[in-house]
Amino acid sequence: MEYIRVGNIVNTFGIKGELKVKSLSDFENERFKKDQQLYIKYHNDYLAVIVNSYRVHKGFILVSFKGMLDINLVEKYKNCDIFISKDDIPLLSKGQYYFFQLKGCQVYHDNQFIGLVKSVESGYQTILRIQNKDKEVLIPYVDSFIKSVDIDSNRIDVDVIEGML
Numbered sequence: 001m002e003y004i005r006v007g008n009i010v011n012t013f014g015i016k017g018e019l020k021v022k023s024l025s026d027f028e029n030e031r032f033k034k035d036q037q038l039y040i041k042y043h044n045d046y047l048a049v050i051v052n053s054y055r056v057h058k059g060f061i062l063v064s065f066k067g068m069l070d071i072n073l074v075e076k077y078k079n080c081d082i083f084i085s086k087d088d089i090p091l092l093s094k095g096q097y098y099f100f101q102l103k104g105c106q107v108y109h110d111n112q113f114i115g116l117v118k119s120v121e122s123g124y125q126t127i128l129r130i131q132n133k134d135k136e137v138l139i140p141y142v143d144s145f146i147k148s149v150d151i152d153s154n155r156i157d158v159d160v161i162e163g164m165l
Contacts, residue, residue: 001046001085001086001087002085002086002087003039003041003046003083003084003085003086004083004084004085004086004089004098004100005024005081005082005083005100006023006024006025006031006032006038006082006083006084007021007022007023007024007025007031007032007061007081007082008021008022008024008079008080008081008082009021009040009077009078009079009080009081009082010022010060010078010079011078012071012074012075012078013057013062014071015070015071016064016069016070016071017064017065017068017069017070017071017073017074018053018062018063018064018074019062019063019064019065019074019077020057020060020061020062021060021061021062021063021082022060022061023060023061023122024099025099025122026098026099026120026122026126028056028061031084032051032054032061032063033051033054034051034052034053034054035050035051036050036051036084037049037050037051037084037085037088038050038051038065038082038083038084039082039083039084039085040077040080040081040082040083041080041081041082041083042076042077042080046083049065049066049068050065050066050067051063051064051065051066052064052065052066052068052069095149097149097151099120099122101151102117102120102128102141102149102151102156103117103118103119103120104116104117104154105117105149105151105154105155105156106154106155106156107128107130107139107155107156107157107158108155108156108157108158109157109158109159109160109165113132114130114132114137114158114165115130115131115132115133115137116130116131116132117129117130117156118130118131118136120141125140125141125142126140126141126142127139127140127141128140128141128156137164137165139158139160139164144159145158145159145160146158147159
């Protein structure tokens with residue numbers, strides 16, 4: 001089975017088994033919804049878990065898993081990553097992409113290679129973190145900068161303003 005990382009457990013929260021998670025997902029409401037099956041990578045094994053509860057608190061996700069509603073049962077998962085099975089991800093409409101599909105794409109500006117997408121970061125705005133041989137470049141993932149995305153060719157064409165590169 002192939003897995004896609006959707007979060008990182010940064011700490012526990014309270015005594016009822018909630019975990020504080022930094023989301024790495026583009027669809028948090030879907031990824032962490034009640035009864036969603038996820039996997040915690042613990043000592044190189046993928047432990048299947050079912051979401052019991054989900055809420056957002058101060059920019060983090062607070063999630064609990066069925067059968068693990070006690071701090072003593074979840075404390076060992078601090079700093080572990082949370083995954084979803086790639087088979088559980090629905091297809092998107094044409095022109096929409098998951099973050100994991102953008103990672104590793106080659107980025108070009110005026111047919112000049114800029115670098116590879118190292119990561120896609122979300123927050124107030126989605127950002128492509130691009131690594132080239134000299135430095136990292138951050139490009140907002142908005143229509144004014146992203147000209148085209150071709151996942152099949154592993155290529156993203158951008159139009160940036162002076163000083164971004």
